[in-house]
Amino acid sequence: MSLKNKINPTESELExxxxxxxxGPSSVRFVNDKQNENKEVGYTTTLKIMQIMADKGILIVNKEQRQHVYSSxxxxxxxxxxLLDGFLKKTFSGSAKKLVMQALGNHNPSKEELEEIKKLISEIENKSK
Amino acid sequence: MSLKNKINPTESELExxxxxxxxGPSSVRFVNDKQNENKEVGYTTTLKIMQIMADKGILIVNKEQRQHVYSSxxxxxxxxxxLLDGFLKKTFSGSAKKLVMQALGNHNPSKEELEEIKKLISEIENKSK
DNA sequence: TTCTAACTACGAAATTATTCGTAAATAAAT
DNA sequence: ATTTATTTACGAATAATTTCGTAGTTAGAA
Incomplete structure (x- = not known):
């Protein structure tokens, strides 16, 4: 995919x-059940949004069975x-550093998380040598 | 402020x-001019949103002068x-680590940024000792 | 076969956010 | 003093997203 097709799923699409x-590929019923583990969502609401996503080309549908199967x-x-890019621009003037520092500062990351991040940093540093 | 008043500015409010x-505290005219450096925004649009924000209690207005002065x-x-928290939940299942790693991985941070982040990490590590 | 349950299709209502036009008020300029 | 420009107030139009009701269809159960 050469020219970026900037896809911006809405909140419920992202969910x-x-x-x-x-x-993986799932029926509307399955998705709706999963959603309802957290909060009440009507079945036809889920259906509708998945149909819209299919229209947009975000999902593909297999209609061989009565229960259509949707895949991303x-x-x-x-x-x-x-999404991160957009959020970064809107909230942190596009500066990944600002965001990372806010994220680290706010979220009391565990020792393990910090280790992984440090590892990642050295990888990035080595790559650019 | 004891009990969190979870404020979630919309996109244009955030702008x-x-x-x-x-x-700092500014008139509608000033804000609108600044916005128009980037993209066209109607004056009354800016006004309206700032009034709404004042209604919500996000801004306070000083009406002593004809040009009202708004402050956050x-x-x-x-x-x-x-905002980061919400974004984190919606997009990275609340894991700051995932987000940080995506941010670092995607944005080719400069050596200086990496240094600052490493410094921050050691500060966090020291704090928890 | 007949009844019932599950599923899709569809469109309209509800919600939220944004934009805009117009009127009224005030100040500044001529 | 009269005109002109700037500002606020307000409500309605637009747009985007989400929710929902209902009808029609298909499959499975009785």
């Missing part, structure tokens, strides 16, 4: 994407990268 | 807040922290 990324077409980390 | 945080009531880093 559904997260489930499809985690559990878009890549998880690419999409999250885009 | 205005950023300006008020940077430049909410704290910059607290608000950004809240």
């Amino acid at each position: 559904i994407l997260q489930l499809l990324w985690e559990f 077409v878009i890549d998880e980390s690419e999409t999250k990268g885009n | 205005i807040l950023q300006l008020l945080w940077e430049f 009531v909410i704290d910059e880093s607290e608000t950004k922290g809240n």
Whole structure:
């Protein structure tokens, strides 16, 4: 994909994407059940949004069975990268540093998390040598 | 402020807040001019949103002069922290680590940024000793 | 076969956020 | 003093997203 097709899922679209990324291709029923573990969401609401996503080309549908099976077409980390980018611009004037520092400062990361991050930093440093 | 008043500015509210945080108490005209350096925004649009924000208690207005002067009531880093929190939940299942790693991985931070982040990490590590 | 339950299709209502037009008030300029 | 420009007030139009009701269809159970 050469020219970026900047996909910006809405909030409820993202919610559904997260489930499809985690559990793979799923029926509306399955997705709706998962959503209802957290908060009440009407079945037809989930259906409608998944249909809209399919229209937009974010999902593809397999209609061979009566229970249609939906799968995500878009890549998880690419999409999250885009979302992060937008959030970064809007909230931290595009500075990853500011965001990272706010994230680290606010969230009391565990020793293990810090270790992983330090590891990642040295990897990045080594790559650019 | 004891019980969190979870303030969630919308996108255009945040845009205005950023300006008020940077430049301090300002008139609608000033804010609107700043906005128009980037993109066209109607004057009454800016006015309306700032009035709404004042209604919500996000801004306070000084009406002594004809040009009302608006100031932010909410704290910059607290608000950004809240926004980050929400974004984190929605997009990275609340894991600051995932987000930080995505941010660092995606944004080719400069050597200086990495240094600052490492410094911050050691500060956090020392604090918890 | 007939009844019932589950599913899709569809459109409209509700919600939230944003934009804009117009009127009224005030100050500044001529 | 009259005109002109700037500002606030207000409500309505627009837009985007989400929710929901209802009808029609299909599959499975009785």
